[in-house]
Amino acid sequence: MTHKRITVLLVEDNPVYSRLIEKLLGRSDNPVFETVLAGTLGQALERLAVGGIDVVLLDLMLPDSTALDTFYRVRAHDLRIPVIVQSAMDDVGLASKAVEGGAEDYLLKDGINSATLIRSIHYAMERTHARGAEWSSAMLHLAQQQFLKAAHIAGLDPNIRQRLLFPERTQIAALPFKRDGIDQVETVFAYRVQHVLSMGPTKGGLRYHPEVSLGEVAALSMWMTWKCALAKLPFGGAKGGVRVDPAALSKDELERLTRRYTSEFIGMIGPDKDIPAPDMGTDAQVMAWIMDTYSEHVGYSVPSVVTGKPVVLGGSLGRHEATGRGLAYLVSETCRQIGLDLNGATAVVQGFGNVGMHAATFLAEAGAKIIGISDVSVALHNPKGLPIDLLKNHVRQHRQLFGCPYGEIIPSRDLLELHCDILAPCALQNQITAENSSRINCRIVAEGANGPTTLEADDMLQARGIIVLPDILANAGGVIVSYFEWVQGLQNLTWPLEEINMRMRDILTDALARTQRRAQAEKVDLRTAAMIEALSRVGAANHLRGLFP
Amino acid sequence: MSTLLDWTKALQNADGDEELLIELAGVFIDACPEMMQQVRAAIDGRNAQELQRTAHSLKGSAHLFAASEAGAAAFRLEEMGAENNFRDVEDGWNLLRFEIEGLLAELAARLGGRNSDEARNTQDS
Numbered sequence: 001m002t003h004k005r006i007t008v009l010l011v012e013d014n015p016v017y018s019r020l021i022e023k024l025l026g027r028s029d030n031p032v033f034e035t036v037l038a039g040t041l042g043q044a045l046e047r048l049a050v051g052g053i054d055v056v057l058l059d060l061m062l063p064d065s066t067a068l069d070t071f072y073r074v075r076a077h078d079l080r081i082p083v084i085v086q087s088a089m090d091d092v093g094l095a096s097k098a099v100e101g102g103a104e105d106y107l108l109k110d111g112i113n114s115a116t117l118i119r120s121i122h123y124a125m126e127r128t129h130a131r132g133a134e135w136s137s138a139m140l141h142l143a144q145q146q147f148l149k150a151a152h153i154a155g156l157d158p159n160i161r162q163r164l165l166f167p168e169r170t171q172i173a174a175l176p177f178k179r180d181g182i183d184q185v186e187t188v189f190a191y192r193v194q195h196v197l198s199m200g201p202t203k204g205g206l207r208y209h210p211e212v213s214l215g216e217v218a219a220l221s222m223w224m225t226w227k228c229a230l231a232k233l234p235f236g237g238a239k240g241g242v243r244v245d246p247a248a249l250s251k252d253e254l255e256r257l258t259r260r261y262t263s264e265f266i267g268m269i270g271p272d273k274d275i276p277a278p279d280m281g282t283d284a285q286v287m288a289w290i291m292d293t294y295s296e297h298v299g300y301s302v303p304s305v306v307t308g309k310p311v312v313l314g315g316s317l318g319r320h321e322a323t324g325r326g327l328a329y330l331v332s333e334t335c336r337q338i339g340l341d342l343n344g345a346t347a348v349v350q351g352f353g354n355v356g357m358h359a360a361t362f363l364a365e366a367g368a369k370i371i372g373i374s375d376v377s378v379a380l381h382n383p384k385g386l387p388i389d390l391l392k393n394h395v396r397q398h399r400q401l402f403g404c405p406y407g408e409i410i411p412s413r414d415l416l417e418l419h420c421d422i423l424a425p426c427a428l429q430n431q432i433t434a435e436n437s438s439r440i441n442c443r444i445v446a447e448g449a450n451g452p453t454t455l456e457a458d459d460m461l462q463a464r465g466i467i468v469l470p471d472i473l474a475n476a477g478g479v480i481v482s483y484f485e486w487v488q489g490l491q492n493l494t495w496p497l498e499e500i501n502m503r504m505r506d507i508l509t510d511a512l513a514r515t516q517r518r519a520q521a522e523k524v525d526l527r528t529a530a531m532i533e534a535l536s537r538v539g540a541a542n543h544l545r546g547l548f549p
Numbered sequence: 550m551s552t553l554l555d556w557t558k559a560l561q562n563a564d565g566d567e568e569l570l571i572e573l574a575g576v577f578i579d580a581c582p583e584m585m586q587q588v589r590a591a592i593d594g595r596n597a598q599e600l601q602r603t604a605h606s607l608k609g610s611a612h613l614f615a616a617s618e619a620g621a622a623a624f625r626l627e628e629m630g631a632e633n634n635f636r637d638v639e640d641g642w643n644l645l646r647f648e649i650e651g652l653l654a655e656l657a658a659r660l661g662g663r664n665s666d667e668a669r670n671t672q673d674s
Contacts, residue, residue: 013606014606014609014610015576015577015579015580016573016576016577016580016609016610016613017609017610017613019572019573019576020562020563020569020573020613023566023569023572024564061602061605061606062602063602066598066601066602088605088608088609088612089612090624109609109612109613110562110612110613111561111562112562112564113564113565114564
């Protein structure tokens with residue numbers, strides 16, 4: 001039997017520690033570790049240039065480099081080699097910064113033993129390898145780094161931490177469906193992932209997009225877990241996706257694809273198992289097809305297998321616009337707290353899809369002046385305020401904002417930098433970055449999109465006193481009303497819109513208040529506080545259920 | 550139990566392996582003079598960053614042997630380096646030297662007659 005060999009570059013100037021680590025690693029015979037020593041950063045970089053290093057164990061305080069500089073210079077050398085930072089007890093803050101910056105883990109020097117050392121190396125390599133293969137996704141990386149940051153601060157049990165970094169259950173299918181008119185079968189990749197199964201059934205959207213990958217779906221399922229836990233909904237997170245461009249398909253093709261998807265994943269979904277909902281590229285009609293296919297399969301109608309259905313099939317009032325409405329509720333509550341009058345305040349909304357359009361609508365309804373808005377085709381600016389209803393009419397006719405005469409066209413990248421009170425990125429991930437965050441010019445950022453702000457930008461916004469309402473809170477309105485739809489379906493009840501909106505508002509303001517209390521108590525930003533709030537709930541549930549067998 | 554170090558705790562830091570701990574003591578006894586020299590050079594050169602780093606490194610070794618007083622003395626110098634404050638640095642140095650000498654003597658005694666080179670050679674053979 002051949003044993004796996006792992007070459008560890010140990011960057012450490014303290015000879016006592018180098019010897020300790022070398023000896024601890026030497027105890028393992030599978031894998032077999034070969035330790036290469038470097039006492040300075042210069043030596044380490046030289047050795048890395050030669051190649052063949054599987055993992056770096058890095059002390060941050062070296063004769064020729066100190067603190068985070070050390071980490072960033074190693075990182076800059078090669079992004080693919082996992083780095084584990086070694087830290088003394090009193091330097092944990094520094095080490096967790098390195099983890100935020102992309103280190104895979106940190107190890108406390110005090111009380112190190114061969115089991116924790118080898119386990120940490122093993123997991124760091126596993127994670128890097130998985131990301132490099134089918135899990136490769138910047139979004140998953142961001143979701144995992146956000147989670148690791150909160151997990152370190154919250155002191156989450158390391159056993160649970162590793163479990164939560166990837167989805168618990170994943171299914172990939174190569175999905176064939178017939179194209180129209182021609183004798184052609186197209187095969188696309190499809191995914192369904194369930195991140196956490198211990199909180200109840202899982203819940204999450206189904207996305208049709210040409211760039212969907214397993215990593216992206218996994219990241220989104222993770223955010224769903226935190227969103228549900230933060231709102232105290234009895235769900236774990238899930239997500240599904242099909243790597244296809246829905247705009248290139250006819251309605252019949254879309255239906256065949258959707259029914260095939262449902263049939264392929266029928267063992268995973270169900271009203272008590274996993275409940276899909278609309279997401280990018282899917283809508284109420286797609287949900288209706290899923291419901292019909294599932295119901296045909298079991299022999300009776302099961303409306304609660306999906307949410308975001310058409311109202312006539314058991315969909316909930318208010319579901320379609322729920323995410324945008326929830327965002328507006330949270331902005332309104334935050335304005336009240338900081339003494340900013342929303343009536344007359346200025347707002348910029350990036351994105352004019354379901355979330356952006358409704359966020360703009362409800363912010364405008366509350367009296368805010370929408371001075372900037374964009375979609376994939378154009379960015380518009382009007383200091384006097386844009387007429388949202390007229391924009392909606394234009395999009396209904398032309399599908400895009402382009403050509404609409406109500407504002408001046410500006411470069412898309414300038415939109416986020418407009419001077420305003422409220423900035424709502426409701427389009428894509430990675431929009432507010434270290435590069436542009438110093439030019440963000442607002443009081444409140446309300447994240448309608450998932451992951452629009454990078455971790456570095458988060459720190460910079462916080463330092464400038466800009467309030468960031470994080471995605472898992474700011475766009476949770478959708479899943480909250482999905483929950484109401486599921487509950488109404490199971491009870492065969494329908495609630496009036498007023499009741500739905502009131503209940504959603506209560507849940508969101510309660511989640512905001514808990515997040516703010518957590519942020520104050522832990523002295524962290526709202527995103528980290530929301531994550532801690534959410535993962536404490538998931539951690540507690542996991543502990544109570546225990547581990548089978 | 551010695552007040553200079555806590556052997557039981559130190560053993561935990563070496564994964565419960567006494568032979569390894571003794572080997573590490575040998576490494577420390579050999580490396581310590583140079584580490585101390587580096588601290589002294591940083592003080593003489595009024596090089597705050599270097600003082601912080603070298604004292605930090607010594608502190609790490611002291612923690613490994615659960616030598617809390619030596620660790621505290623090193624930490625004091627590390628802080629002086631971090632704050633670029635050399636006012637009480639000579640006091641700090643004297644204290645560190647005192648504690649480290651005590652620790653070295655204690656470790657040498659633990660080596661139980663084996664001198665440090667022998668200890669290392671045993672492991673290297």
